[in-house]
Amino acid sequence: MQIQCTWTCSELRLRPSTFLRFSKHLRKNIGCVGKRGRPNSFIAAMSSVTTTTDNEVASNQNGPTHDANPPLQIAKRLEKFKTTIFTQMSNLAIKHGAINLGQGFPNFDGPEFVKEAAIQAIKNGKNQYARGYGVPDFNSAIAERFKKDTGLVADPEKEITVTSGCTEAIAATILGLINPGDEVILFAPFYDSYEATLSMAGAKITGITLRPPDFSVPIEELKSKISKNTRAIMINTPHNPTGKMFTREELSTIASLCIENDVLVFSDEVYDKLAFEQDHISMASLPGMWERTVTMNSLGKTFSLTGWKIGWAIAPPHLTWGVRQAHAFLTFATSTPMQWAAATALRAPDSYYEELKRDYMAKKAILVEGLKAVGFKVFPSSGTYFVVVDHTPFGRANNDIEFCEYLIKEVGVVAIPTSVFYLNPEEGKNLVRFTFCKDEGTLRAAVERMKQKLLGK
Amino acid sequence: MEGKLSSVAKHFKPSPIQELSHLAQKSNAINLAEGFPDFPAPLLLKSSAISAINSDFNQYRHVQGICDLLAKKVKIMHGLNVNPLTDIAICCGQSEAFAAAVFATIDKDDEVILFDPSYETYEACVTIARGVPVYVALDPPHWTLDPEKLRKSFTEKTKAVVLNSPQNPTGKVFSEDELELIAEECRTRNCFAITDEVYEHITFDNNKHISLASLPGMQERTIITSSLSKSFSVTGWRVGWAIAPPFIASAIRNIHVKITDSAPAPFQEAALTALRSPPEYFESLRRGYESKRDYVIKMLEGVGFKFQFKPQGAFFLFAELPEDCPLSDVEYVKKLIQKAGVVAVPGCGFFHTNLALKKSFQVDYSYQNRYIRFAFCKSNATLASAAQKLGSMRSLSLFTS
Numbered sequence: 001m002q003i004q005c006t007w008t009c010s011e012l013r014l015r016p017s018t019f020l021r022f023s024k025h026l027r028k029n030i031g032c033v034g035k036r037g038r039p040n041s042f043i044a045a046m047s048s049v050t051t052t053t054d055n056e057v058a059s060n061q062n063g064p065t066h067d068a069n070p071p072l073q074i075a076k077r078l079e080k081f082k083t084t085i086f087t088q089m090s091n092l093a094i095k096h097g098a099i100n101l102g103q104g105f106p107n108f109d110g111p112e113f114v115k116e117a118a119i120q121a122i123k124n125g126k127n128q129y130a131r132g133y134g135v136p137d138f139n140s141a142i143a144e145r146f147k148k149d150t151g152l153v154a155d156p157e158k159e160i161t162v163t164s165g166c167t168e169a170i171a172a173t174i175l176g177l178i179n180p181g182d183e184v185i186l187f188a189p190f191y192d193s194y195e196a197t198l199s200m201a202g203a204k205i206t207g208i209t210l211r212p213p214d215f216s217v218p219i220e221e222l223k224s225k226i227s228k229n230t231r232a233i234m235i236n237t238p239h240n241p242t243g244k245m246f247t248r249e250e251l252s253t254i255a256s257l258c259i260e261n262d263v264l265v266f267s268d269e270v271y272d273k274l275a276f277e278q279d280h281i282s283m284a285s286l287p288g289m290w291e292r293t294v295t296m297n298s299l300g301k302t303f304s305l306t307g308w309k310i311g312w313a314i315a316p317p318h319l320t321w322g323v324r325q326a327h328a329f330l331t332f333a334t335s336t337p338m339q340w341a342a343a344t345a346l347r348a349p350d351s352y353y354e355e356l357k358r359d360y361m362a363k364k365a366i367l368v369e370g371l372k373a374v375g376f377k378v379f380p381s382s383g384t385y386f387v388v389v390d391h392t393p394f395g396r397a398n399n400d401i402e403f404c405e406y407l408i409k410e411v412g413v414v415a416i417p418t419s420v421f422y423l424n425p426e427e428g429k430n431l432v433r434f435t436f437c438k439d440e441g442t443l444r445a446a447v448e449r450m451k452q453k454l455l456g457k
Numbered sequence: 458m459e460g461k462l463s464s465v466a467k468h469f470k471p472s473p474i475q476e477l478s479h480l481a482q483k484s485n486a487i488n489l490a491e492g493f494p495d496f497p498a499p500l501l502l503k504s505s506a507i508s509a510i511n512s513d514f515n516q517y518r519h520v521q522g523i524c525d526l527l528a529k530k531v532k533i534m535h536g537l538n539v540n541p542l543t544d545i546a547i548c549c550g551q552s553e554a555f556a557a558a559v560f561a562t563i564d565k566d567d568e569v570i571l572f573d574p575s576y577e578t579y580e581a582c583v584t585i586a587r588g589v590p591v592y593v594a595l596d597p598p599h600w601t602l603d604p605e606k607l608r609k610s611f612t613e614k615t616k617a618v619v620l621n622s623p624q625n626p627t628g629k630v631f632s633e634d635e636l637e638l639i640a641e642e643c644r645t646r647n648c649f650a651i652t653d654e655v656y657e658h659i660t661f662d663n664n665k666h667i668s669l670a671s672l673p674g675m676q677e678r679t680i681i682t683s684s685l686s687k688s689f690s691v692t693g694w695r696v697g698w699a700i701a702p703p704f705i706a707s708a709i710r711n712i713h714v715k716i717t718d719s720a721p722a723p724f725q726e727a728a729l730t731a732l733r734s735p736p737e738y739f740e741s742l743r744r745g746y747e748s749k750r751d752y753v754i755k756m757l758e759g760v761g762f763k764f765q766f767k768p769q770g771a772f773f774l775f776a777e778l779p780e781d782c783p784l785s786d787v788e789y790v791k792k793l794i795q796k797a798g799v800v801a802v803p804g805c806g807f808f809h810t811n812l813a814l815k816k817s818f819q820v821d822y823s824y825q826n827r828y829i830r831f832a833f834c835k836s837n838a839t840l841a842s843a844a845q846k847l848g849s850m851r852s853l854s855l856f857t858s
Contacts, residue, residue: 075564075586075708109513118723119507127498129491129692164549164695164717171716175585196715200560202587307516307722309549309695329581332552335721336693337506 089404093414099446101367102404102414104240104386106437110305111345111352118308118341130336133324134162134312141343142312146295149272150285158317161324162334166270166298166311169323171197172330173266173294173313176322178203182231187217189421189428191240191268203231207423212379212390212431215244219253226257232264235283238271241418241433242388243381245278255286264319265293270311273302273353276361277382284314291316294323299342301385302356304437308338360385360436363443367436370447374454385437388418390430394454399429407432411453413446477790481800487843489753489831490800492625492773493692496836499738502689502727509726517718520725523547526732527698531681534657535671543703546710547725549717551655551684551697554709556582557716558651558680558699561708563588567616572602574775574807574828576625576653588616592809597824598765598777600629604638611642617649618642620669623656626807626830627775628768630664640672649705650679655697656771658688658739661747664769670700677702680709685724687772687834688742689731694724746772749833749840756844757831772834775804778827785826793829797850799843804828 139156163169180202188209237246272280284293298311377390397403400417419428524541531537548554565587573592580590593610622631657666670679684697699709761779786803808825
């Protein structure tokens with residue numbers, strides 16, 4: 001087990017007042033939590049949790065030089081940008097030496113040939129600003145791969161934009177294409193940057209919940225909620241956290257509703273190469289959908305290099321224009337040497353992808369068998385490296401957060417409470433998410449701990 | 458479906474800098490337009506990044522060591538006491554740090570003061586955040602700050618002042634007196650200050666970079682943004698930061714996590730090496746750029762430019778067209794590309810007229826078409842080529858078609 005932390009927890013000081021405020025906000029204001037979960041926001045948890053009405057916090061933090069003026073207010077849009085509950089989990093995990101199956105990134109590294117390509121790029125002087133929307137050869141590689149995967153022809157110059165990870169592709173798409181007051185439909189549970197970024201753009205969010213056991217799209221509900229006033233619908237397939245993959249039928253229905261009501265689709269397909277139980281289908285490839293879809297993806301999940309921050313958005317020129325405008329002012333350009341390496345990565349032979357799938361399927365088998373043996377109700381996950389389970393058979397907790405805390409303290413394993421992925425946290429209280437993007441030793445060790453502490457109790 | 462663009466995206470036009478770049482590329486001209494080096498990054502840094510990749514520092518991470526080193530640095534440079542655990546957010550370049558700082562502080566209709574001329578991106582960020590940019594023109598030829606102009610730009614709606622020093626495009630380094638003027642307004646009106654200090658290590662002659670945050674009463678309201686890019690010639694690595702009071706730094710961090718989640722991991726590791734550079738590194742950086750500045754000034758004087766103001770920092774020359782030149786900046790640059798094979802940036806893109814001030818001061822703003830920005834962050838070989846090309850064009854008049 002490796003936790004990629006470069007600081008020591010003992011150095012952190014929590015002001016008691018800050019901590020209390022944090023706990024009060026725990027259930028009420030969970031807008032954004034470490035979806036893929038990482039220690040980044042760890043530090044944020046140790047500083048103040050702020051809202052625009054939190055004057056107390058502002059004056060506490062301003063140090064001894066108070067002036068008579070009221071404290072400076074941070075922007076109202078930050079209501080959805082609070083620190084994450086997951087940071088508390090991370091802290092707890094480290095404290096108890098728990099095995100972390102919560103974090104959505106691998107504890108093994110990317111392939112040598114890609115790392116070598118990055119090293120060569122650095123040595124060859126590819127260290128200055130890249131063209132804003134992408135290194136030309138990389139844009140071409142993206143187009144080539146996209147054609148292989150979907151049959152669609154995307155113009156590397158006009159229809160592809162490189163971003164700092166898929167997260168930035170999402171931010172640029174939303175900020176570039178959504179006006180304040182626009183209605184956007186989201187399927188819950190969702191990757192939390194969607195909600196946060198949509199609220200930053202001033203969108204009006206309409207949620208549709210996907211429910212166990214198969215998390216299928218409730219068509220009637222969708223039909224009742226989509227209208228000519230809807231600006232866009234966000235889909236994520238394969239889906240984080242459930243592992244659901246949207247079927248052709250579901251996509252077709254969504255497509256026809258979008259065409260009928262002139263709605264855009266923002267499609268996050270970052271796990272497209274981790275499609276196990278069925279083939280991945282890109283929304284943009286359905287008839288009539290290319291002209292209204294932004295397809296987003298990244299290098300990180302497919303090549304186990306999540307820290308390189310190489311992502312992209314593919315869309316017709318009139319939509320790409322908006323994405324590029326926002327991107328230009330969000331980050332201006334994306335890491336140059338990594339783009340060169342990414343071009344090499346995307347030209348990997350099919351055998352790379354086949355081996356990737358085989359490896360992940362073996363890992364998944366270890367985890368799923370283990371979770372079932374222990375007594376969780378495990379929902380089938382067709383893609384991604386996540387699995388969602390119902391913890392209630394253990395009767396150990398009233399909700400997902402309590403269960404996760406129990407799991408860390410008493411069992412020594414970390415999972416993510418899913419309530420943070422819903423507009424209404426209540427909907428996730430029975431469900432927790434495990435990841436299997438860890439080496440087999442780690443997975444087996446985690447299963448062992450769960451068998452020892454959870455079985456037969 | 459063009460109607461589907463957000464109103465904010467429709468507002469923006471393509472960058473004049475990038476358009477001219479395309480023309481330059483087509484004509485194979487020497488590029489003194491774009492602000493990034495054409496010489497290699499420091500070897501030690503590259504090795505550090507390579508080593509990080511090989512040591513598997515390739516997943517999402519936050520390298521706390523960067524914050525520790527930055528806290529030490531601002532203490533030494535500016536006497537600021539900053540808590541590395543709470544006051545610093547690592548971002549994908551100063552670009553993202555600035556965007557996040559604006560999103561963290563600016564609400565709809567908030568006014569933000571910007572100094573004219575200025576880098577185009579500041580206004581864009583303010584506009585995306587639905588704030589209102591308000592320009593205070595610096596007075597040519599020395600780009601001085603007029604206290605009256607400054608004072609008159611503030612209203613009850615002013616939320617923040619953006620300060621870039623050393624400045625792009627002029628190379629001005631704001632003096633302590635000017636900083637005090639700005640600080641006074643910020644303090645009395647309870648405004649934020651967002652600074653862009655990316656050229657902090659590039660100052661010339663006896664000019665010293667002073668951070669606005671180091672003035673009395675300013676640390677609690679200032680967000681410093683900066684990066685590795687210009688100081689270490691790695692503009693393509695995207696490692697930057699924001700330093701601010703904890704409640705703002707945490708807001709910026711939260712936004713950053715939603716926009717990009719993490720700065721590139723191996724380069725964060727390499728940043729540790731960069732930030733440990735000894736004073737000799739920065740001294741040699743400074744001296745190197747100073748001699749390039751002097752070289753390019755001589756080169757341009759040779760073709761008729763006169764410099765009333767020599768850059769005090771950064772790596773740009775904001776040259777005023779010779780008096781007898783009838784061309785506008787754009788026309789001149791086009792001629793420069795076509796006839797002399799050298800590219801620069803017309804200054805008009807950096808200017809924005811403040812209509813309200815224009816009325817009250819009856820100033821002639823026609824100078825805004827008379828400036829050209831030359832970048833001298835280029836290898837000596839490149840600069841020598843440029844000099845040669847310009848020199849051989851001296852006999853030909855650039856003003857006839």
